[in-house]
Amino acid sequence: MRYVQFMKHPLFSRFARISVIAGLALGGVGLLLFTLGISPVDIGVTLARGSILSLQKFGHVLTIWIPLLLCSCGLLFTFRAGLWNIGIEGQVVFGAIAATLLLREENLGLPAAATLILAHILSFIGGGLWAAFAGFLKNRGGVNEIFGGLGLNFVAQGLILWLILGPWKRAGVASMSGTEMFARELWLSTPPGWRLAPAALVIACIAFAATAVLLGATRFGLQIRATGINPTAARLFGIHPGRTGLLAMAIGGGLAGLAGGLQVSCVYHRLLPSISSGYGYLALLVVMLAHYRLRPVPAICLFFACLAAGSIQLPIVLKLDSSLAGVIQGACVVSALLVHGLQKRQRGEL
Amino acid sequence: MIELANISKNFGKVQALQGVSLSAEAGSIHGIVGENGAGKSTLMKILTGFTSRSGGEILCRGKKISLDRPSDAMRFGIGMLYQEPLDFPQLSVLENFMAGEAAFAPGQARADLARLAAAFGFVFHPDNRVETLTVGERQQLELLRLIHGGARLLILDEPTTGISERQQEQLFAALRRLKADGAAILLVSHKLEEIDSLCDTVTVLRHGRVAAAMRCPFDRQALLQAMFDSLPERLSPPQTATGKEPVVEFDRVVVTVGRAGLHEATITVRTGEVVGLAGMDGSGQAVFLKIAGGFLPPESGQIRRFGRTLPNGCGCSRDVAFLPADRLAEGLLPGMTLREHHILAARGHIFLSAATGLAGSRRAIDDFNIKGHPETTAEELSGGNQQRLLLSLIPDEVRLILMENPTRGLDVQSADWTWQQLHRRKAEDGAIIFASPDLEEIMAQATRVVVFYDGRIILDTPTAATDYHEISRAITGEAGTTGPSDEVGRSGLLPD
Structure with missing residues (x-):
C-alpha cells in the first residue's frame, strides 16, 4: 500500500483529495471513450454547451438541481441516523401524488397561492408519512428499512400508474403521458421563456439551510448522529433510537416528498408515471460522493445536474446515448468510495 | 525464544511504544x-501480527522475522489468549477446537481434545455449543486449541478476568505445566x-x-513505583447507614433471556446502599442490572423505581445511570x-455552536482527570479514560447508578479513584448497584452482597455479616447457612 502513503500527509488536503477523485473518474471515463474512438473533448464541450454556457440552459440545470438538492438533504437526515433510505424514490412519488391531489381540484374555492402553499405542505406530509411507514415497519415489524423501502417504492409506482390510468385519467383516454394539465394559475410562476420557478429555488435554499441548522447546530442533530453511531449507547443518553430514527425518516421523506411536489407544480404541471425522474436514486449517489457531509452537497448536486442537463444534447450533437451522464456520475462515486476506502485502510480502520 | 528489540509504534502523532525490548x-x-495506556495491548498486537510496528526488530530463535498478519504469528508458534475469547460461539466445542487446522x-481432533483435556484436568463435551460455556471454559478451550495448533509462545491477556476461583487454579496449574514442558509464556496482568x-x-x-525489568523474587514496592508516577493512596470504603426509602424494588421478576435468565427475583434496594452483585459470569447479574435500568422489560413480576411502577416494566429515566462493561x-x-x-x-442546549458545552466539557475533563481535550473523540481515549468519561457524563440528578465491572481493565490507581468518585456521587438519597467478578472489590466497596447462581438470588446479606468463604460457596451453588431466606430454600427443593 505504499502508493497511497502520501495520503496520510497533512498536505494531502481536501482539495487534493477532490482532485484525485475527479482525476480518477474523469480519467477513467476519458480513457474508456478514447478507446471507443470518441473524443472526450467533444463530449466535454457538448455537455458544457448543454448546461452552463447559456443562461436558459442553466435555468434547466437548476430545475434538476432543486429536486436533487431536496432529496440529498433528506438523505443526510437518514444516513446520519444510520438508516439506508432506499425508499426515497417512493417518497418522491408520494409527495407528487399528494400535491396533485390538491392541484387537480378545480373547485376548491381557495386563492391559487393558498392552494399552492397547501399543496406543497401536503407533498411534504405525504413523503414524510410514506417514509415514516417504512420506519414504523422497521421499529414494530423488524423489517429492515432497505427492504421495506424498496418494497414501498414498487407500491408507490403501482399506485401512481393506477391513478394516472384509472381515477385521474385524462378525459376520454387514459395515457402514460400523465394526467390532465393543472389550471394555469396553479403553476408556480416562471419568468417568460424559462422553466425555472424562482419560488422553487427559494424553497430549495431554505430547505438546505434548515438541514444545515438542524443537523449541524441543534441538539436534535446530535441525537440523530448518536442514534446512527451507537443506538445502545444512545439510550443511555436518554435518546429513544427508534423514535429518533422514525423522525429522521419522516423529515427525510418529507424533503423528498417536497421534491416530488415541486416536480408537478413547476416542472411538469401534471402527474407523470416517471415523475421522480430517478432523482431519489441519484441523490443517494450525491450523498455518498459527499461522504455523508453536508457542505459539498450543493456543489455536487449542481455538477450532477449539469451532467444530466448537458447529456440531453449528446444524442442530438454526437449521436451518443444520454446515459453517458450516468456513467460519469457512477465513476465519480466509485472513485470517491475508493479514495475514502483506501484512506481508511491506510489509517488502519479496515 | 522470541526477542523484541527496540520496538516502537506510533498512531499518527501519538507515540504508543518507544524502544521497547x-x-x-x-x-x-x-x-x-503497566498502567492503562502504557502500551501493553499495542505490544501484544504487534507480536500477534494484528498491527504493524513502526520500528525495531522481532527475532525468533536469533533470526529476524516479520509479523505482518496473524497467520505469520501462528507459523512462528505464537498464540494469544485474548481477554474476550476469540471463538465461534455458535459452533460446537469440537468445531472450535478444529478451527484453523x-x-x-474430526475423529483425530476428538481424540486429541480428549487427551489434552484429560492432561490438564479440563472437562468438555465436544458436541456442546460454545455459547453454553462459561468464559473460563471458553478460555480453557482456546488454550487447548493453541497448544494443539503448535503454539510455543503463549500470550495471555488478563486471563483471570471473569473466571471463577477454581478455573483460575486450573489455569495456573496448566501454565506451570506448560512452562515445565518448555513453552514460553507472556502474561499481561494487572494483578500483582x-x-x-x-x-x-x-x-x-x-x-x-x-520502566523496569526484574527477576523473581520481585520487590512489590519497586514494581509499584515503576508502574505509577506516584503511589496511589488507599482509601477505606465509607460505610453509610442504610436509609429507609426504597430506590428500586423487584417483585418476583422473571425473564428468560441470557444464559440463566432471572427466576422470581425479589429484592429491595434502599437509599444509601452500595450493592455488590457476585456470581459466575452469566448467572443473572447482567440481566438484573438491565432490568433495573429499564432497558429490558420483565416477562412477569413488577419493578418499582423510587416507589413508581415502571410502565410495561421498561423506561429510561434521568435519575438512573447505567455504566456498561463494554464502554466503547x-x-x-x-x-x-x-x-x-x-x-x-x-x-x-437546543441550539449549538462551536462553543456550546465547551466550558462544561473542560470542567469535566479537569474534575475527572481525563487525558484528552474537548475535541478528542471517545475512541481515542484509553480504557481508563473512557471510564472516567462515562463517570463525568452521569447527570447530577442521578440517584441510582448501575454498573457492570466498574473497574474492569483499570489499574489499581484508577480503580481507587473511580470508587472514590462513585462514593462521592452517591448522595444520601441514592444507591449504587454493581456487578463485579472481583470479590475483593465487592468486599471492599459494597455495603451489601447479593450472590446470583443460575439466575436465582442465592445469598443476600450485609457485607459486614459475611466473608469470602461464604460468598465463594454461594457462587458455586452451595447455599450458605446464614444467607438465603426460607423462600430460596424452598424453591431449591421443588422440582422445576
Whole structure:
C-alpha cells in the first residue's frame, strides 16, 4: 500500500483529495471513450454547451438541481441516523401524488397561492408519512428499512400508474403521458421563456439551510448522529433510537416528498408515471460522493445536474446515448468510495 | 525464544511504544505490567501480527522475522489468549477446537481434545455449543486449541478476568505445566499477586517505554513505583447507614433471556446502599442490572423505581445511570467528541455552536482527570479514560447508578479513584448497584452482597455479616447457612 502513503500527509488536503477523485473518474471515463474512438473533448464541450454556457440552459440545470438538492438533504437526515433510505424514490412519488391531489381540484374555492402553499405542505406530509411507514415497519415489524423501502417504492409506482390510468385519467383516454394539465394559475410562476420557478429555488435554499441548522447546530442533530453511531449507547443518553430514527425518516421523506411536489407544480404541471425522474436514486449517489457531509452537497448536486442537463444534447450533437451522464456520475462515486476506502485502510480502520 | 528489540509504534502523532525490548525465554513465564495506556495491548498486537510496528526488530530463535498478519504469528508458534475469547460461539466445542487446522479430521481432533483435556484436568463435551460455556471454559478451550495448533509462545491477556476461583487454579496449574514442558509464556496482568506467584521475570511498561525489568523474587514496592508516577493512596470504603426509602424494588421478576435468565427475583434496594452483585459470569447479574435500568422489560413480576411502577416494566429515566462493561461498544459514541458527549448528557442546549458545552466539557475533563481535550473523540481515549468519561457524563440528578465491572481493565490507581468518585456521587438519597467478578472489590466497596447462581438470588446479606468463604460457596451453588431466606430454600427443593 505504499502508493497511497502520501495520503496520510497533512498536505494531502481536501482539495487534493477532490482532485484525485475527479482525476480518477474523469480519467477513467476519458480513457474508456478514447478507446471507443470518441473524443472526450467533444463530449466535454457538448455537455458544457448543454448546461452552463447559456443562461436558459442553466435555468434547466437548476430545475434538476432543486429536486436533487431536496432529496440529498433528506438523505443526510437518514444516513446520519444510520438508516439506508432506499425508499426515497417512493417518497418522491408520494409527495407528487399528494400535491396533485390538491392541484387537480378545480373547485376548491381557495386563492391559487393558498392552494399552492397547501399543496406543497401536503407533498411534504405525504413523503414524510410514506417514509415514516417504512420506519414504523422497521421499529414494530423488524423489517429492515432497505427492504421495506424498496418494497414501498414498487407500491408507490403501482399506485401512481393506477391513478394516472384509472381515477385521474385524462378525459376520454387514459395515457402514460400523465394526467390532465393543472389550471394555469396553479403553476408556480416562471419568468417568460424559462422553466425555472424562482419560488422553487427559494424553497430549495431554505430547505438546505434548515438541514444545515438542524443537523449541524441543534441538539436534535446530535441525537440523530448518536442514534446512527451507537443506538445502545444512545439510550443511555436518554435518546429513544427508534423514535429518533422514525423522525429522521419522516423529515427525510418529507424533503423528498417536497421534491416530488415541486416536480408537478413547476416542472411538469401534471402527474407523470416517471415523475421522480430517478432523482431519489441519484441523490443517494450525491450523498455518498459527499461522504455523508453536508457542505459539498450543493456543489455536487449542481455538477450532477449539469451532467444530466448537458447529456440531453449528446444524442442530438454526437449521436451518443444520454446515459453517458450516468456513467460519469457512477465513476465519480466509485472513485470517491475508493479514495475514502483506501484512506481508511491506510489509517488502519479496515 | 522470541526477542523484541527496540520496538516502537506510533498512531499518527501519538507515540504508543518507544524502544521497547524484551525477550520471552522457553520454559519461563514473563510478566508484563503497566498502567492503562502504557502500551501493553499495542505490544501484544504487534507480536500477534494484528498491527504493524513502526520500528525495531522481532527475532525468533536469533533470526529476524516479520509479523505482518496473524497467520505469520501462528507459523512462528505464537498464540494469544485474548481477554474476550476469540471463538465461534455458535459452533460446537469440537468445531472450535478444529478451527484453523489445515486438515479436516474430526475423529483425530476428538481424540486429541480428549487427551489434552484429560492432561490438564479440563472437562468438555465436544458436541456442546460454545455459547453454553462459561468464559473460563471458553478460555480453557482456546488454550487447548493453541497448544494443539503448535503454539510455543503463549500470550495471555488478563486471563483471570471473569473466571471463577477454581478455573483460575486450573489455569495456573496448566501454565506451570506448560512452562515445565518448555513453552514460553507472556502474561499481561494487572494483578500483582498473579505476577508474584507465576512469573520468573517481569517487564514494566510506562507511557510506552520499559520502566523496569526484574527477576523473581520481585520487590512489590519497586514494581509499584515503576508502574505509577506516584503511589496511589488507599482509601477505606465509607460505610453509610442504610436509609429507609426504597430506590428500586423487584417483585418476583422473571425473564428468560441470557444464559440463566432471572427466576422470581425479589429484592429491595434502599437509599444509601452500595450493592455488590457476585456470581459466575452469566448467572443473572447482567440481566438484573438491565432490568433495573429499564432497558429490558420483565416477562412477569413488577419493578418499582423510587416507589413508581415502571410502565410495561421498561423506561429510561434521568435519575438512573447505567455504566456498561463494554464502554466503547455500549456506553460511548465513537466518532463523537467529548464536548458532544457532554452536550448530550446535560439538559438544555437546543441550539449549538462551536462553543456550546465547551466550558462544561473542560470542567469535566479537569474534575475527572481525563487525558484528552474537548475535541478528542471517545475512541481515542484509553480504557481508563473512557471510564472516567462515562463517570463525568452521569447527570447530577442521578440517584441510582448501575454498573457492570466498574473497574474492569483499570489499574489499581484508577480503580481507587473511580470508587472514590462513585462514593462521592452517591448522595444520601441514592444507591449504587454493581456487578463485579472481583470479590475483593465487592468486599471492599459494597455495603451489601447479593450472590446470583443460575439466575436465582442465592445469598443476600450485609457485607459486614459475611466473608469470602461464604460468598465463594454461594457462587458455586452451595447455599450458605446464614444467607438465603426460607423462600430460596424452598424453591431449591421443588422440582422445576
